[in-house]
Amino acid sequence: MENKKNFRLVLVLGLLTSLLVWFGYITFQYPFIGIILKQNEEKDWVITKLEKDSASLRLNFQIGDIIQTVDGNPPELLPSVQKWRMIEQAQTIVIEREGKEIEVGVTKAAAEASTSSFPFFGEILCLSLAVLLHIKVKHSVSSRFLSLVFVNIGLIFAALGASARGDTLGKITITTLMMVFPIVFFHFFVHFVRERGAAAFPLHFLKYVYGVVAVTLLCRGTFFFPAIAYDFYKYNSSTVIVFFLMGIALNFFYLSWVYWKYRKDGSYVSVIIKTVLWAFAISFLPFVSLSFLPQLLTGNDWVNSLYTSWFVLFFPMSFAYLILTKQLYDIDLVLRRILFTVVLSVFPSALITLLNNFIFTEDASARHLLTGFFTVLTIITLIIYFLENFLTRLEAIVFPRKYHLQQALKKIAANLRSISSFRELREIVLVDIVTMLQVHGAAIAFKHQDRIETVLEGDIDLAEVERIAALDIRDHPTLLCMEINRNEEYTSSLILTSKISNTLLSKDDVHWLNLIISYLAVSMENLHLIGKLNIRLQLLAAQIPNEQDAHDFMWFRKLMFDLQEAERKRIATDLHDTTLQDLFFLKKKFAAIMEKQALQDDNLEQMKSVIDYVEIINTNLRQSCFELHPHLLHEIGLIETIRKVIESESLLCPFELKFFTRGTEAIEYWDLEIKHHVFRIVQELLNNAKKHSEASHVSIVIARAGDQFLLMYEDDGVGFEVQEGLVREIGASGTGMEQMKSRVLHLDGQWKIRTSKGTGLRLWITLPKRKVQSA
Structure with missing residues (x-):
């Protein structure tokens, strides 16, 4: 079955291709002569009409000339004269005018492009659209019929040149397709309206319409017989025009009926049908009123149909464009x-x-x-x-500046979707602003009620930015200050330096900046709300009253801990990639100065002390980075990491610090996430001991006790009342006694504390044995 279908498809395509090749050959091989003849009472063939845009208008022919011979033979022997009463596909013509014989050669004559090149262009255009519709919109029945409409018009254009040049196959094709055209159009309309949800319309009567077309096609078979061809041909044009006009009227009345039926619904169908009616009228009114109706009534068109026929393409091409572009x-x-x-x-x-x-x-x-x-x-x-x-x-070529600004705006808008920290604004926004506007530097200032946060990029004075934000300055002599947000809790601003070229910002630049500020306003508000939400979530996590509630909020605790760790890691990475690198290069520059410059002894000592001080800052920052993100957990394990922390802290803390372990080998097989929680607990115990305990001796023990692991903390400090500790305010680090308790409960552990004022603190934490191994 599939093979038969493919065979039929190949056969049809082969026949169509053969037709197109033949029509193209006739069109470009012979000129369109366009001489219409009539036999007078003396049996002479007299020129009665010279067709518009034909070659005869450029040659020595006049209406009333008598044709003596065509290619050396009497005119009645020429097939085109026998069939159509016109001279085509001839080489030389001898005419008689005022008793003189004149020989005219027509082989090198050229007609207007409207009879050759233009139809060929229309043919290529319509067939291309038909193929494109068939490939792109296979699922729609109406689009398939619209592609058939384009095939129909394309074949009409293809046959136009051959028909005008007297080719029999061309005349049969063009006249038959002109009758088929409104029927195929009607098919398209019915399926199009049906796909838009309107009521179905019966199509069974169309078989009789196609029957009429088939009968006229059989009559046109007489065109192959010169003796009887003209007897049928003289009625051919009128028949085609009447049938075509009736078909167009059928389409118009059908669309009017559908619109009348749904006009009061206010639905999509009524809107689209009204639009289709207008487009249909625009498409066919010039062709019908200026060409076909005058030709039917007077025998001559007012405007050559070769030109008005192009308006017919308006409707199907518009629909094809709308369908293909959805x-x-x-x-x-x-x-x-x-x-x-x-x-x-x-x-x-x-x-x-x-x-x-x-x-x-x-x-x-x-x-x-x-x-x-x-x-x-x-x-x-x-x-x-x-x-x-x-x-x-073509914007990238015609308006390159505008194009690059829009691309940068799209990039910034896409990156702002995932922003979660104020510091990320430098990479996401400020870098692009400095690059695109070619300014020396840019900054965003975020003024809270008690502090000012800033992010900078490029060469811009931090102190001046903070002064502008603090005093809420808008008119500055050298800096451009643009407000982003303003409310009772905070104010934010975008501050720019002058351009590197010392020119003013263009209108496109200002418009682009205003769009950036509109995006920033939303992002800054989101960042502010995220910060407030984080504080409230931490307070809520620290104030869950009992273990049972803690288990119910396990997901909530895990989310909070993950957010904290992610933020600590980000801050540590930022410090390492920016400040630590700057300190490293600063130290190298000082060393280079010492080597190249001959410094006096006192200056040399001062320079060495500066380098030593930079090294101290560098060491402290590295320690802070480690506390924020303890990378050694992954490299040397939990116990050794804690041991290194204890060793470094014991050198600086005001009390004696001891650390003991027993049977802790299995701990190293825990997940890295669990090791992070245990490390944070130990870290917070040490911080609390340094800040609040006033102890002389502090000891930490990690040991295995059966199927559990025990973490014990003991100091001889001032202690505290347990009820006070339950409502500690959460510090900037986000930890406290209740935070430690939250971590223990998150790990399914148990927590026991014994303390009072003046008796020191003893804390026991037990964690269940873990089976999951560290990666």
Whole structure:
């Protein structure tokens, strides 16, 4: 079955290709002569009409000339004269005028492009759109019928040149397809409306319509027999025009019926059908009213159908564009835009037409001016309609500055989605602002009620930025200050230096900055709310009253601990990548100065003391980074990391510090996350001992007790009342006695404390044995 289907498809494509090749050969091999003849009473063949845009208008032919011979033979022997009463596909013609014989050669004559190149272009355009629709929108029945409409129009364009040149196959093809065209269009409309949810319309009557087309096609078979061809051909044009007009009327009445039926619903169907009616009228009114109706009534068209037929493409091409770009459901907006562009195009089109009338006064007829007006109107409308799309695609070339600003804006907007820290604004926003605007530096100041936070990029004075934020200065002699947010709790500002080129910001730059500020306003508010929420969550986590509630809020505790660790790691990484690196290079610069400069002894000692002080800062910062992110947990394990911390702290703390372990080998097989919690507990015990205990002796023991691990802490300090400790305010580190208890409960451990004022502190923490191994 599939093979038969493929065979039929190949056969049809082969026949179509053969037809197109044949029509192309006839069109470009022979000129369109366009001489219409009639036999007078003396049996002479007299020229009665010279077709528009034909080669005969450029040759020595006049209406009333008598044709003596064509290619050396009497005219009646020429097939085109026998069949159509016209001279085509000839080489030399001998005419008689005022008793003189004149020989005219027509082989090198050229007709207008409207009978050769233009139809060929229309053929390629329509067939390409048909293929594109068939490939891109296979699922829609209406789009398949629309592709058939394009195939129909494409074949009409293909056969146009051959038919005009007297080819029998071309005349049969074009006249038959002109009758089929409105029927296929009606098929498209019925399926299109049905797919939009309207009631189905019966199509069984169309088989009789196709029957009429088939009968006329059989009659056209007589065109192959010269003796009887003209007897049928003389009625052919009228039959085709009447049938075509009836088919267009059927389409119009069907669309009007659907609109009348749904007009009061206010639904999408009524809107789209009204739009379709307007587009259908715009597409077919020029062709019908200016060409076919005058030709049917008077025998001559007012405007050559070779030109008005191009308006027919407006409707199907518009629908093809909307379907392919998925804008069909916005068709009312699209058509409103088209109508607006048409209105804008009327004045320049009229102006150009008037100029043509003044310049070519002798040659400009009303018909030419009307055709020119509609042609110019169409071209300008299309240019205005697609101008935005073209400019968007070529923006990188036409408006490079605007394009790069928009790309940077998209990048910043995308990065701001995931921002969680005020410090991230430097990389996400300020770097791009400094780069795109070519300024010396930029800063964002965040003024709280009790402090000012700043982030800077480039060369900008930190002290001046903080002064501007503190005093809320907006008019500064050298810096541009732009407010981002202002409310009762905080104020934020964007501060810029001058441009490197010492020029003013352009309108595009200012517009871009305003868009950045609008994005920043939302992000700064989110950051402020995130900070407040974190504080409230930490307070809530520390004040959960009992172990049972703690188990119920296990997910909540884990989330809080993960957020804290992520923030500590980020801060440690920032310090390592920025401040520590700066200190390293600063130390190297001082050393280089000492080597290159011949310093006196006292200056040399001062320089060495400065280098030593930088080294102390560097060591302290490294220790802070380690406390924030204890990377040694992964490298040497929990016990050894705690031991190193104890050793370093014992050198500085005012009490005797001891650390004991017993049977702790299995601890190293715990997950790294659990090791982090145990390390944080020990870290907080040491911090509390240094700040509050006033002890002389502190000891920490980690040991295995059966299937559990025990962490014991003991000091001989001042102690505290247990009820006081339960409501400690959480410090900047986010830890405290209740934070330690939260960690223990999160690890399914137990917590026991014994203390009172003046008796020191004893703390026992037991953790269950873990089976999960560290990676």
